[in-house]
Amino acid sequence: MSLTSSTLERYVDRISPVHALDARVKVLMTLGYILTLAFLPNGEWAALAGLAGLLWWGVWQARIGLGLVLRRAFVALPFALVAVSLVFARPGAPLFDLTIGPWQLTASDAGLIAFISVVIKSWLSVQAALMLIATTQVVDVFLALRAFRLPTVLVAVMAFAYRYLFVLIDEASRMLRARECRSAAHHGRRGGGSIGWRAAVVGQMVGTLFLRSYERSERIYVAMLSRGYRGEVRTLDTQPLDSRDRGTLIGVLATLALIIYAALVW
Amino acid sequence: MESQWLDGLALGLHIPDGFLTTPVALAWWVLTVVAIAVAVRRTGSELDERQVPLMGVMAAFIFAAQMLNFPVLGGTSGHLLGGALAALLLGPWSGVLVMAVVVGLQALLFQDGGLLAMGANIFNMGVATALVGYGAGMPLLRLFGGRSWGLAIVGFVVAWLSVMVAALLTSVQLVLSGVPAAVAFPPMLFVHTFIGIGEGLITFAAIAFIIATRPDLVKSLAGVVSPAGLERRAGGGLIGGVTVVGLLFAVGAALASPLASGDPDGLERVAEDQGFLGRASDAPYAILPDYTIPGIDGSISTILSGVIGVALVFVLIYGITQAVRARRGDAPNA
Amino acid sequence: MSESIPRPALAVHGLRHVYPDGTVALSTIDLTVAAGEKVALVGPNGAGKSTLLLHLNGVLRATAGQVAVAGTLVGERTLAEIRARVGMVFQDPDDQLFSPTVFDDVAFGPLHMGYPRDEVTRRVAAALEQVGMAGFERRMPHHLSLGQRKRVAIATVLSMDPAILALDEPSAGLDPRARRSLVTLLQQLPQAMLVSTHDMRLVRDVFPRMVVLSGGMIVADAPSATLLADAALLDSYGLEAP
Numbered sequence: 001m002s003l004t005s006s007t008l009e010r011y012v013d014r015i016s017p018v019h020a021l022d023a024r025v026k027v028l029m030t031l032g033y034i035l036t037l038a039f040l041p042n043g044e045w046a047a048l049a050g051l052a053g054l055l056w057w058g059v060w061q062a063r064i065g066l067g068l069v070l071r072r073a074f075v076a077l078p079f080a081l082v083a084v085s086l087v088f089a090r091p092g093a094p095l096f097d098l099t100i101g102p103w104q105l106t107a108s109d110a111g112l113i114a115f116i117s118v119v120i121k122s123w124l125s126v127q128a129a130l131m132l133i134a135t136t137q138v139v140d141v142f143l144a145l146r147a148f149r150l151p152t153v154l155v156a157v158m159a160f161a162y163r164y165l166f167v168l169i170d171e172a173s174r175m176l177r178a179r180e181c182r183s184a185a186h187h188g189r190r191g192g193g194s195i196g197w198r199a200a201v202v203g204q205m206v207g208t209l210f211l212r213s214y215e216r217s218e219r220i221y222v223a224m225l226s227r228g229y230r231g232e233v234r235t236l237d238t239q240p241l242d243s244r245d246r247g248t249l250i251g252v253l254a255t256l257a258l259i260i261y262a263a264l265v266w
Numbered sequence: 267m268e269s270q271w272l273d274g275l276a277l278g279l280h281i282p283d284g285f286l287t288t289p290v291a292l293a294w295w296v297l298t299v300v301a302i303a304v305a306v307r308r309t310g311s312e313l314d315e316r317q318v319p320l321m322g323v324m325a326a327f328i329f330a331a332q333m334l335n336f337p338v339l340g341g342t343s344g345h346l347l348g349g350a351l352a353a354l355l356l357g358p359w360s361g362v363l364v365m366a367v368v369v370g371l372q373a374l375l376f377q378d379g380g381l382l383a384m385g386a387n388i389f390n391m392g393v394a395t396a397l398v399g400y401g402a403g404m405p406l407l408r409l410f411g412g413r414s415w416g417l418a419i420v421g422f423v424v425a426w427l428s429v430m431v432a433a434l435l436t437s438v439q440l441v442l443s444g445v446p447a448a449v450a451f452p453p454m455l456f457v458h459t460f461i462g463i464g465e466g467l468i469t470f471a472a473i474a475f476i477i478a479t480r481p482d483l484v485k486s487l488a489g490v491v492s493p494a495g496l497e498r499r500a501g502g503g504l505i506g507g508v509t510v511v512g513l514l515f516a517v518g519a520a521l522a523s524p525l526a527s528g529d530p531d532g533l534e535r536v537a538e539d540q541g542f543l544g545r546a547s548d549a550p551y552a553i554l555p556d557y558t559i560p561g562i563d564g565s566i567s568t569i570l571s572g573v574i575g576v577a578l579v580f581v582l583i584y585g586i587t588q589a590v591r592a593r594r595g596d597a598p599n600a
Numbered sequence: 601m602s603e604s605i606p607r608p609a610l611a612v613h614g615l616r617h618v619y620p621d622g623t624v625a626l627s628t629i630d631l632t633v634a635a636g637e638k639v640a641l642v643g644p645n646g647a648g649k650s651t652l653l654l655h656l657n658g659v660l661r662a663t664a665g666q667v668a669v670a671g672t673l674v675g676e677r678t679l680a681e682i683r684a685r686v687g688m689v690f691q692d693p694d695d696q697l698f699s700p701t702v703f704d705d706v707a708f709g710p711l712h713m714g715y716p717r718d719e720v721t722r723r724v725a726a727a728l729e730q731v732g733m734a735g736f737e738r739r740m741p742h743h744l745s746l747g748q749r750k751r752v753a754i755a756t757v758l759s760m761d762p763a764i765l766a767l768d769e770p771s772a773g774l775d776p777r778a779r780r781s782l783v784t785l786l787q788q789l790p791q792a793m794l795v796s797t798h799d800m801r802l803v804r805d806v807f808p809r810m811v812v813l814s815g816g817m818i819v820a821d822a823p824s825a826t827l828l829a830d831a832a833l834l835d836s837y838g839l840e841a842p
Binding site: 180182183 | 690696704
Binding site: 004031034035039040069072073079082083085089090114119120122123125126129130135145149153154156157158159161164165167169171172173175176184196198199200201203205206207208209210211213216217221223224263 | 277281282283284285287288291302303306318319320321322323324325326327329331332333334335336345346351355363364366367368370371373374375379381383388405439440444445446449450468469470471472473474475476479480483562
């Protein structure tokens with residue numbers, strides 16, 4: 001029972017046409033998809049429906065279950081509430097009045113359209129990002145970023161961070177659990193100490209975790225040196241894209257371009 | 267596990283895709299790419315090959331440290347953002363890189379923050395927090411004459427400052443994307459005034475702990491030169507500029523928010539009443555007039571939408587934390 | 601609190617735990633530990649030992665069945681009280697010790713319980729005295745040996761005056777000297793104990809009673825001397841005679 005394995009990792013090992021695509025292709029498709037959403041004017045419902053259809057077709061192809069993707073995509077919901085204000089802030093034809101106490105708010109049609117568009121765009125963007133990570137090994141994403149000429153140091157740091165992320169999250173979880181086990185109170189008496197004390201305890205836990213992480217990195221470094229590390233990060237050369245990769249990439253990007261074109265021209 | 271990320275959302279700083287307009291998102295990507303390029307250049311020479319494993323593990327550390335939380339009130343919890351801490355312990359540019367990796371992995375692995383919005387998110391939570399933390403921290407440290415305990419006190423101040431700057435930048439980006447200023451600024455700054463105090467206390471205690479346990483690690487740092495023996499001195503001009511701007515922003519925000527006393531006892535009192543939720547939705551009435559300055563037309567509907575926004579945000583945070591608690595109860599091992 | 605019949609330190613009835621992914625970790629556990637009784641919990645990795653221990657103080661919740669500690673049922677409402685009655689000590693003392701000094705860490709429990717300062721100081725001193733670490737108050741856990749950190753970890757729960765100690769692999773990784781002093785310490789402590797371990801010599805030296813857990817079920821529960829002499833039983837659960 002690992003405490004921490006990301007729930008998406010389960011899906012990465014499946015076999016599907018989407019999983020089989022090169023990571024570079026999937027990164028480009030994801031970025032293209034999210035950019036298309038971003039450039040789409042508000043209220044283009046047909047285009048949004050087309051984009052949703054495209055994505056869900058991909059989810060179906062990838063055999064990861066639409067339910068999971070839709071559910072996980074609600075992480076962006078808190079920000080949707082910030083966007084509620086758009087309903088009342090945008091100038092436009094008044095739709096209805098909302099009376100709260102002595103105040104009156106007027107919702108506009110343009111505002112409502114902006115709000116709904118923003119929420120749908122955000123929801124679809126999260127789904128696209130989920131798709132990428134549910135069908136691609138993280139390590140392959142790093143290699144793709146390397147292939148896109150991200151600085152080697154940055155990618156190497158990311159890879160190290162990913163390698164030790166779950167180790168340290170486990171350590172943090174065990175500390176939290178040990179703290180929880182000693183967080184007692186008397187019957188009927190209010191326990192828990194002051195807020196300042198609680199913050200100090202967390203600070204001490206952070207300090208402990210820092211020292212252990214720091215010392216771990218020193219051990220890692222020694223282990224690397226003893227295996228011939230000389231300060232440069234080497235990676236295997238990436239394979240060229242095959243025809244299926246290229247075909248899919250061109251097909252998807254062309255579809256996205258078509259959707260944008262249709263939305264802007266019609 | 268997922269619950270932790272939901273908890274993290276209470277910070278309200280991870281902007282998802284869809285909320286920033288494309289020009290705003292791309293503009294901040296440009297700034298972030300420039301900042302990362304400078305950081306890579308300053309940190310990435312072959313002489314310092316130790317840095318790769320160190321910074322990687324440190325990014326994982328910040329990620330994990332953000333999980334360590336403490337109950338504040340009504341089911342909400344205080345926890346660390348970490349940018350200022352990273353900058354103080356590792357130096358500004360290593361701090362920038364480490365935080366950029368943290369924010370990037372959060373978006374990539376957990377969809378915490380968007381991909382197009384990642385430029386803005388990295389800038390707010392990584393670049394700004396690290397540079398403000400270090401840039402404001404170094405001159406302050408000189409006041410303490412390089413005494414190591416001074417670093418802990420400086421840690422409190424700059425950690426608070428860095429959170430305020432991050433919240434302010436997030437608000438600015440939202441406003442540039444069309445969200446009314448009255449909705450973006452008051453709740454963001456108000457909430458983060460307190461979150462910042464939590465950040466400050468945690469940072470203070472963490473640094474004090476490290477000083478007590480491994481003084482060798484911070485000796486060089488308190489001496490204002492190469493932190494943890496890793497990084498050459500950072501460019502003074504840019505950092506100085508960032509500091510001044512950051513200080514102005516944060517001081518302005520603090521003045522505008524009547525409860526921003528920086529007094530933990532005040533927070534404690536509020537928390538002990540368990541009445542924070544009620545107070546929080548009242549307070550913006552008092553704050554709003556000050557916020558008419560940055561481009562609010564002053565119409566009652568705008569202001570009201572701000573008030574509603576605050577109330578909604580609080581209700582939502584409360585709801586999420588309750589839901590998370592319930593879920594934790596069901597599956598504490600997950 | 602003042603009944604004439606002494607309540608058992610621990611009473612587990614029909615305890616069942618199913619993880620969210622459907623894995624049955626514990627199926628129908630029945631176990632009673634009398635006040636002051638010392639019980640060893642043995643079994644292969646993955647048998648459910650840690651899962652059982654984590655039910656004692658409600659970190660994990662029972663899918664079915666119930667757990668009572670010193671007469672109080674473990675439940676949402678009693679959680680804070682239960683945490684004081686069960687002294688849970690984890691295998692890795694680094695997880696348990698997160699404070700800058702030994703004093704602060706041993707004081708964490710009493711402080712959280714809201715005791716006044718002098719009471720906290722008294723309890724810390726008494727707990728450190730019990731584990732033989734008096735005089736280490738100002739030391740940093742980071743700089744102690746593993747054996748010393750294990751003792752301090754035990755002190756961090758003794759300061760809360762628990763009715764039962766739940767220890768996970770207390771002797772793992774200790775050198776012979778540290779191991780011997782741990783044995784002495786466990787023999788001397790008056791509290792009831794439920795201790796998960798693979799160390800059969802520890803079982804022989806400290807625990808008169810032994811419970812064998814396998815596949816989430818109790819497969820043997822008898823005096824240690826009897827079970828340790830049963831080579832066939834030990835062998836079938838992958839255990840070794842001391």
